[in-house]
Amino acid sequence: MSWKYQWLSGIAAIFLLLSLGIHETLADVNIIIRGTVIEPTCSVTGVDGNSQTEVDFGNVPLKAVGTVQAQRSLKMKVACDSAPVTLFVPLIMGC
Template sequence: MLAPWSIWGYADVHINITGTLREPICTVTGADGNTTVNVFFGEAKIRDVGSEKVEKSIQLKIKCESMAPNNKVLKMKISPTYNGVMNTLGDHVLKTSIDGLGIALMQGKDPVVLNNWLPVNGIDTSTGEPAGDVILTARLVSPNIRALKAGEFRSSASLVMNYQ
């Protein structure tokens, strides 16, 4: 008599496993907690363009939910969204709506090269919940202040941070 099962039989079961791995999320805001950072130069004198008198500090608050992944560094990229780069003065100068007027971006003594990924200095990403401030400096600059015309100006850029 044969048993109801066989040692030669087998079952074929498919198991599908899915999931999503993601990098830790970091939030970036201005000093006031808003995600739009406004920098107001007010009424700047043309003769002061290029000097510390027309320089503004930009405080960015960064808070990450967990430490950086192994072998990855937190980097940022600032890209112009209005008027582009004023290459005549360097790849760290945003063009403005006034011909010949730019806004140089610096982090400490280092130029913030636009459209390039740069390490974020001042944030220890090896801690449990990395957080801190990044301070950028924006200075009005011009290759020829004598040619500048008075008027209201504007410029804009977007900032992206990512682990790389």
């Protein structure tokens, strides 16, 4: 082999070896996060602040029990550590 051919082969080998180390490898990695989810403390009262609320269903026929005819709305105040909320809860008299 001529020295020119050996020299070119050596340079090509060097470039080949250098190019192998340049590539980056990307991969998916699993990350484990451990913690405790703490629900905010909430207090539920009527809109007027009373802890007991009465709902008057009036006279409800037996056939209407569990239907929309026996439904009444109830306003409740739910105050949590995160933010106060007023809920409108439909109540349906059922068996």
